[in-house]
Amino acid sequence: MFLPRVRDGLVNFLIERLASSLFSATHCGVDPKMKLELRGITKRFPGVVANDDVNLSISTGEVLALVGENGAGKSTLMNVLYGLYKADEGEILIDDSAVRFTSPADAISAGIGMVHQHFMLVPVFTVAENVVLGIEPTKRFGALDIDKARQLVREVSDRYNLDLDPDAIVEDLPVGVRQRVEIVKVLMRDAKIVVFDEPTAVLTPSEIIEFFSIVRTLIAAGKGVVFITHKLKEALTIADRINVLRRGKVAGAADPKTATEAQIAEMMVGRAVQLTVNKKPATPGDAVLNVQNLSVVDPDGRKVVDDISFVVHAGEIVGVAGVQGNGQTELVETLSGLRRLNSGQITLDGKDVTHSSPRDLHTSGMGHIPEDRQLQGLVTGMSITENLVLTRYHDGMFSDGVKMKWPKAKEIAKELVANYDIRTSDPEQLASTLSGGNQQKVIVARELSRDIRLVLAAQPTRGIDVGSIEYIHEQIVKERDSGTAVLIVSTELDEVMALSDRVLVMYRGKIVAELDPKKVSHMDVGLYMAGSRPTESAGAKS
Amino acid sequence: MKDLLKSLRYTLLALVASLLVGAIIIVITDVDALKSGDFGKAFSTVFNAYKSLFQGSFWGVRSISNTIAGTTPLLLSGLAVSIAFKGGLFNIGATGQMLAGGMTSLWVGFAFDGPGWLQVPLAVAAGAIGGAIFGGIAGLLKARTGAHEVITTIMLNSIASFLVLWLLKTTLFQREGRPDPISKPISEASRLPRLFGFLDGRVDLVAHAGFIVALLATLFYWWLLKRTTVGFELRATGLNSDAAKYAGMKTKSLMVIAMLFAGGFAGMAGATEVLGTYGYASTSLAGNIGFDAIAVALLGQSSPIGTLVSALLFGALQAGGRSMQANTDVPVDLIIVLRALIVMFVAAPLLVKAMFRVKSQVVSQGQTFRGWGG
Numbered sequence: 047m048f049l050p051r052v053r054d055g056l057v058n059f060l061i062e063r064l065a066s067s068l069f070s071a072t073h074c075g076v077d078p079k080m081k082l083e084l085r086g087i088t089k090r091f092p093g094v095v096a097n098d099d100v101n102l103s104i105s106t107g108e109v110l111a112l113v114g115e116n117g118a119g120k121s122t123l124m125n126v127l128y129g130l131y132k133a134d135e136g137e138i139l140i141d142d143s144a145v146r147f148t149s150p151a152d153a154i155s156a157g158i159g160m161v162h163q164h165f166m167l168v169p170v171f172t173v174a175e176n177v178v179l180g181i182e183p184t185k186r187f188g189a190l191d192i193d194k195a196r197q198l199v200r201e202v203s204d205r206y207n208l209d210l211d212p213d214a215i216v217e218d219l220p221v222g223v224r225q226r227v228e229i230v231k232v233l234m235r236d237a238k239i240v241v242f243d244e245p246t247a248v249l250t251p252s253e254i255i256e257f258f259s260i261v262r263t264l265i266a267a268g269k270g271v272v273f274i275t276h277k278l279k280e281a282l283t284i285a286d287r288i289n290v291l292r293r294g295k296v297a298g299a300a301d302p303k304t305a306t307e308a309q310i311a312e313m314m315v316g317r318a319v320q321l322t323v324n325k326k327p328a329t330p331g332d333a334v335l336n337v338q339n340l341s342v343v344d345p346d347g348r349k350v351v352d353d354i355s356f357v358v359h360a361g362e363i364v365g366v367a368g369v370q371g372n373g374q375t376e377l378v379e380t381l382s383g384l385r386r387l388n389s390g391q392i393t394l395d396g397k398d399v400t401h402s403s404p405r406d407l408h409t410s411g412m413g414h415i416p417e418d419r420q421l422q423g424l425v426t427g428m429s430i431t432e433n434l435v436l437t438r439y440h441d442g443m444f445s446d447g448v449k450m451k452w453p454k455a456k457e458i459a460k461e462l463v464a465n466y467d468i469r470t471s472d473p474e475q476l477a478s479t480l481s482g483g484n485q486q487k488v489i490v491a492r493e494l495s496r497d498i499r500l501v502l503a504a505q506p507t508r509g510i511d512v513g514s515i516e517y518i519h520e521q522i523v524k525e526r527d528s529g530t531a532v533l534i535v536s537t538e539l540d541e542v543m544a545l546s547d548r549v550l551v552m553y554r555g556k557i558v559a560e561l562d563p564k565k566v567s568h569m570d571v572g573l574y575m576a577g578s579r580p581t582e583s584a585g586a587k588s
Numbered sequence: 589m590k591d592l593l594k595s596l597r598y599t600l601l602a603l604v605a606s607l608l609v610g611a612i613i614i615v616i617t618d619v620d621a622l623k624s625g626d627f628g629k630a631f632s633t634v635f636n637a638y639k640s641l642f643q644g645s646f647w648g649v650r651s652i653s654n655t656i657a658g659t660t661p662l663l664l665s666g667l668a669v670s671i672a673f674k675g676g677l678f679n680i681g682a683t684g685q686m687l688a689g690g691m692t693s694l695w696v697g698f699a700f701d702g703p704g705w706l707q708v709p710l711a712v713a714a715g716a717i718g719g720a721i722f723g724g725i726a727g728l729l730k731a732r733t734g735a736h737e738v739i740t741t742i743m744l745n746s747i748a749s750f751l752v753l754w755l756l757k758t759t760l761f762q763r764e765g766r767p768d769p770i771s772k773p774i775s776e777a778s779r780l781p782r783l784f785g786f787l788d789g790r791v792d793l794v795a796h797a798g799f800i801v802a803l804l805a806t807l808f809y810w811w812l813l814k815r816t817t818v819g820f821e822l823r824a825t826g827l828n829s830d831a832a833k834y835a836g837m838k839t840k841s842l843m844v845i846a847m848l849f850a851g852g853f854a855g856m857a858g859a860t861e862v863l864g865t866y867g868y869a870s871t872s873l874a875g876n877i878g879f880d881a882i883a884v885a886l887l888g889q890s891s892p893i894g895t896l897v898s899a900l901l902f903g904a905l906q907a908g909g910r911s912m913q914a915n916t917d918v919p920v921d922l923i924i925v926l927r928a929l930i931v932m933f934v935a936a937p938l939l940v941k942a943m944f945r946v947k948s949q950v951v952s953q954g955q956t957f958r959g960w961g962g
Contacts, residue, residue, distance in 0.1 A: 384833065405836030414834065422834045427827040436824065436835045445817045452815070 080141060080157055080238045080270070081105045082127075087136035089122055096122040098294040099136070106238055106270040109261060111285035111302075113275055115314055115511035117481045119294040120274050124241050128160050129153040159237025161228045163244045169217035173210055174199045177231050202230050206263050222253035229260065239270040246280055247509065250369050251539070251572065258284050276314075276511065278307045290314055315513045325523045328547040331360035334500050334531035335381075340390035342376050350376040352555035354390075358500065363522070363532040365546030365563070367539055369575050373555035374535045375417060378504045381533075382414045383407045395499050408437055413493035417504035417535075419482070423489040426478035430470060431459035433477045434492050466491035467517060483514025490518055500531045507541060519545060539568060539575070553577045599887065599897065599934065606929030607638065613925060614918055637918040644911025645904035649793060651911070653784055656795035657865065659903030661686070661877045663802040664857035666884030666895045667809050668723070668850040672737075673890040674813060675846030676826035681726055681741025682854040683878025684748030685719040689855020690862045691752060692718025694761070694869045697774030697862065704777040711778050712801060712859050719855015720848045722748065727847025731840035737847070745878070753871055763868070771869040780864035798860025803896075805853060810892035812849070822846055854878070883931045902927060 082104050089097040096119045104110045114120050125131045127138065129147030137144045140156055147153045150160075167176050174195040183194040199212040208226045216224060225245060232240055242261075246254045261271055261284055275281055281288050281302065288300040290313040298313045312318050335358040342351035351373045358364045368374050379385035381392065383404040392400045394410050402410065414437075416422035424433050435444050435455045444455050459473045468487045470480060477485060486507070493501065503522065507515040522545065526532050536542050542549055543563045551559040551574040559574045573579065611634045616622065618633055645655050665682040672679035693715030700707060726744055729735040755761050756769035763772045780801075784793035813819040825832040825842045833839050857877065862869050884902055888894030909923035 382834070403836065404834065405838075408836050416834050421828070422830050425824045425828040425831050428824065432820070432824075436831070439820055440817065448817060449815050450817055450820055 078238075079106050079268070082158070082239055082270070083139040083142075084123070084127065085137050085139060087123065087126055087133045087138075089119075089126055089131055089133050095294050097126065097133070100291070100294070100296055102289060102296070104239060104270050104272055106268050107265060108286040109265060109271045109273055109284055111273045111275060111281035111288045112291065113278065113281050113288060113310065113314060114291035114297075115276060115513065116483065116509070117511075118291040118314070120291055121243060122294075123291070124160065124243060124272070124274060127153065127241070128158065154235050154237070157236065157238035158241065159232030159235060159239070160241045161225065161232060161243065161245060163247060165224050165228050167216050167224060167227060169215075171216060172212065173214050173216060173219075173227050173230075174212035176216055176227055177212075177234055179231075181235070198234060199230060202233050206230075206233065206260065206267065208260065220253075222249050222256060225249070225253075225257070226260065229264075237269070239272065240264060241272040241274070243274045244276075245273070246275065246277060250537075252576075254280070278310050278314075281310070282307065292316060311512050315511070323519050323523060323544040325545075326527070328362040328526065330362040330547070331529060333357045334360050334395055335533060336391075336393045337381070338391045340377075340380065340392065341388045342373075342380050342385060343388045344376065350555050351380065351387075354555075354557050356550060356557060356560075358531040358533050360499070360531050361526055361529050362547045363526050363534060363545055365542035365549045366533065366535040366552055367542040367549055367571055367575060368537065368552035370537045372552045372575075374504070374537070374552055376555075377552070378417065378502060378535050381502055382412065382416075405440075408496075411497065411499035413496055413498040413501045415486075415489055415493055415501070415503040415506050417508075419485050419489055424477050424485055426476065426485075428477060430463065430468070430473040430475060430477050430480070430488060431456055433488050434459045434462050434473070437492060438496055462491040462495055465495075466521070481511070481514075483510035486510050486514060486518060490521055494521060494525055498530060500533070501525055502533050502535075504535045505537065506534065508536075508538070539571060543568060543571065551575055596897065599894075599901070599930075602930050602933035603901070605933045606926050609929050610922060610926050611638075614922065618917075633916065633918070637912050637916045637922070640915040641905070641908035641912045643908070644915075645908035649784060649787065649790075651907060653793040653795040654907035654910070655900070655904045656783065656799045657903075658906040659899050660796070660798040660802050660864070661857040661861050662880060662884055662902050663896060663899035664798075664805055664860065665854045665877050665881035666888065666899045667805055667892075668719075668852075668854035668857070669881045669885035670888065670890040670892075670895050671809060671812075671822075671853065672846055672850040673885055674826045675822045675842060676829055677727075677730070677737050677843060677846055677850075679723070679726075679741055679847065679850045679854075680738055680882065681723065681744050681878070682850075682857070682881045683874045684741065684745040685722045685851040685854035686858035686861070686874040686878055687748040687752045688722035688851070688858065689715035689717075689719030690858030690869055690873045691755060691761075692855070693859035694771055694774060694862050697778040698772055701775060702777070704781075707775070707778045708780060708797075708863065711774075711863055712780075712856060715855045715859025715862070716852040717855065719858060720852040723847040723849075723851020723854065724844060726851075727844035730847075731843045749871065752869070752873070756869065756871065761869070769871055773868045774863065778863060779867055780860060794865065796860070796864030798864040801856060801860055802899075805856060806892050806896050809853075809895075813892070818842075818845060854881075857881075880927070883927060887931060887934050901930075 084100060084102040087097050087100045088095065100119070100123055102123070112120050112123070122131065126133045129150045129152050132148070138147065139145065145156055147156070168179065171179070174192060177199050178195040183191040183198070185191045196212040199210060202208070203210040208230060210223070210226055210230060216227060219227070229240070245257060249257060261273070264271055273281065273285060282305070285302050288302055288305065288310065290297045290300065290310060292314060297316070300310050300313070337357070338355050340351055340354045341349060344350045354377065356364070366374055366377070376385060380387050383402050383406065387400065390400070391398065394407070394412060397410060399407060399410060420426055425436065435458070439445055439450065444451050456473070462468070463470060463473050466487050468480070468491065469484050477488060480488065490506070501522065506522065507518055522532060522534070534542060534545055546563050549561045549563050549571065550557050551561065551571060553575060554577065558577070561571060614634050614637055615630045618630055644651050646652060665686060668682045668685060669679050693711040696711040696714040700710070702710070722744060726737050726740045729740045730737050753769050756771055761771045763770050780796040780798050782793065783795040783797060783799065784790065787793060813823060821832065821837050821842055822845065824835065825837060825839050829839050858874065861873055866873070880902060884898045885895060887898035888896070905923050905926060909920045912918055912922070913920040
């Protein structure tokens with residue numbers, strides 16, 4: 047009898063606090079000011095200093111972009127701030143007085159909110175249920191007061207123009223909307239400073255624009271925003287200040303009004319970086335990949351690839367642009383032999399490979415860089431050497447049919463590590479110890495070093511650092527110049543436009559346009575990607 | 589080598605931790621000592637129990653022989669679970685595969701009448717083949733229909749035990765003049781020779797050459813994983829079957845291959861029990877070994893050396909436990925508790941680290957199966 051009453055009392059207290067904070071906030075219009083400072087933060091892990099004497103400050107009412115390559119220490123720093131890690135040295139100050147966070151609960155009660163890259167939502171719950179998880183408003187006897195939860199979601203959603211339906215089931219919502227649910231969660235817990243960890247990585251271009259308008263609303267309401275990213279264009283668009291991290295240290299600060307992408311990239315990488323792809327005009331030769339009337343139906347009966355025909359010639363790069371989920375993944379899986387097609391014909395170098403297995407395609411001269419390097423491209427629990435021979439271990443060079451010739455494999459691995467600039471002290475280390483960019487270089491080295499006629503590259507540079515992107519692009523162009531046919535499938539429009547000699551746009555399983563990237567604007571390609579057609583004059587360019 | 593030492597250290601710490609908890613259990617179950625409040629006596633009970641546990645497992649030829657005899661089937665069936673883990677599968681069917689292997693080796697044991705040097709290897713090989721066929725069924729079912737191997741191997745265990753019950757009642761196998769399901773004895777030439785047979789007159793030294801078979805199997809397991817193409821494919825499939833598929837490996841065939849090898853190892857465990865330990869077959873041939881094998885594989889993190897070490901540990905505990913029960917008031921059931929505690933402590937490396945204040949960020953995690961999604 048006693049315990050439930052105490053708990054009810056506690057919960058009521060929480061709700062009152064929540065309600066009063068909402069109430070006061072709506073009345074004043076903006077939250078009270080707050081200044082957060084990180085001073086001399088150092089965090090060491092065995093063998094690596096993740097943060098080295100980092101100083102940072104953020105106040106309410108501004109957007110601070112924290113940029114840096116993967117592994118530069120951005121996430122570690124934010125985990126220190128959020129109470130997940132304890133810093134070895136340094137202190138955190140709020141309004142000039144030192145605070146100690148031993149858990150996220152401390153950080154939350156100090157007014158810091160975090161929206162993680164991977165959402166922390168229960169997929170089968172409604173928006174309202176997810177939002178109040180952990181701070182559930184209750185009626186008598188501890189029953190969940192879902193009406194109150196709904197009402198709270200509606201209030202917050204209205205106040206910040208988030209447009210959320212409290213009764214929608216989270217798993218039915220698109221990624222962009224799920225992110226807004228996370229934002230509401232943070233706001234309901236009374237955050238004054240909201241940290242976004244790579245928030246745009248999972249969003250489509252139009253969702254990114256919406257996200258930016260949400261950030262502006264938050265700022266107008268007096269919140270502070272920390273925006274962690276490695277996309278420089280976005281940092282320049284939205285931030286008031288930019289801080290650059292490199293190898294755990296603050297490499298400098300930039301003013302988005304005056305700084306250029308190239309300057310910030312140089313700060314991030316530590317040297318001048320080539321942001322555009324340098325290539326000569328293509329000299330296409332014979333047709334290598336010929337796809338005729340290809341259709342693929344998924345297990346649910348939807349036509350995911352719908353009567354597609356195209357040709358990729360030797361010595362040219364063909365790019366497939368499109369918003370994620372318009373059949374590109376299925377197209378690549380079918381071309382690489384992993385998915386059955388329903389109709390159509392595929393020839394590789396004149397040979398019919400319509401029903402070939404992945405192994406047959408490898409030996410017929412296809413190099414495949416899969417979409418997801420950790421799930422499909424690598425066995426991260428194996429060594430770099432083992433991963434470098436993953437697609438040709440059965441070759442006579444590495445295997446006599448029964449035994450592996452490991453000395454030979456190690457010798458080749460050493461060569462590839464040197465030739466493809468894979469940064470590791472020892473190729474016998476696990477592939478999981480490599481950074482994302484170096485993992486991708488392992489795949490690129492493995493596939494391009496084989497004797498191939500066609501490269502099938504899906505999202506070849508997703509989520510990797512600027513230096514590695516530059517390097518991988520160079521390698522792909524080099525491969526083209528040596529007479530290999532290249533098919534690039536990417537949702538990063540910039541990448542497709544920069545690399546390709548010809549661009550195909552996919553929309554709802556069909557190829558809706560074939561364009562010359564030199565003669566068409568990003569905007570027009572974007573319109574094709576969204577399923578509409580640019581005006582007559584723009585269309586005539588294609 | 590460094591990894592080996594590291595994993596050995598955790599196993600050792602887990603052993604120490606579980607002996608400590610076991611001591612507490614001995615004390616609180618010793619009602620007399622608690623009543624009288626005589627903690628000196630309680631301490632001496634613990635001391636004597638652990639002393640005879642140690643003596644019963646390593647002190648003297650007889651103890652070592654008992655440990656070896658206990659280790660042999662645990663090691664072979666432990667390999668059966670380990671290799672399945674390496675291929676990304678959870679083999680709960682070592683019991684059934686042992687029974688299958690035991691019966692085929694038994695049949696060779698009395699159906700043929702050759703010289704020992706031919707008869708014994710033939711019977712062991714027959715055991716491996718029988719077990720492999722039985723394990724292969726589970727692999728084939730998974731590859732063809734997607735039926736989860738946890739379900740199918742458990743079902744196959746039941747099928748095997750009833751199959752053995754029926755076979756042992758047939759005239760081909762049943763011992764003349766016996767109403768219960770027990771087989772004819774195999775010929776003396778088919779018996780695995782006793783390891784300490786040179787010590788004349790010591791019939792209590794039960795260790796047999798099955799241990800050599802098990803050691804050779806462990807060596808083969810290492811060679812298969814590290815040196816062969818199939819082993820490379822198995823490991824890749826077990827760690828990331830999608831990447832293996834993208835790399836052109838036939839992951840479905842590899843499932844069957846993993847289960848064939850798994851069944852082969854377990855089948856040899858059954859064979860060495862029939863040909864070495866018993867000399868005949870009964871329904872209790874496999875006992876609990878097939879399930880203890882899971883703990884052996886988990887504790888050994890599926891590595892060849894780890895499986896060997898943990899099988900030895902379990903074999904020693906089994907041998908020592910019997911002598912502990914005989915010499916002190918502590919029942920042999922404590923061994924089951926100790927084994928469970930060891931596995932628990934190994935499964936909870938953070939707990940052990942906290943207990944012994946080990947400072948290190950990473951604890952290497954062994955390869956186990958992928959779960960229900962795979």
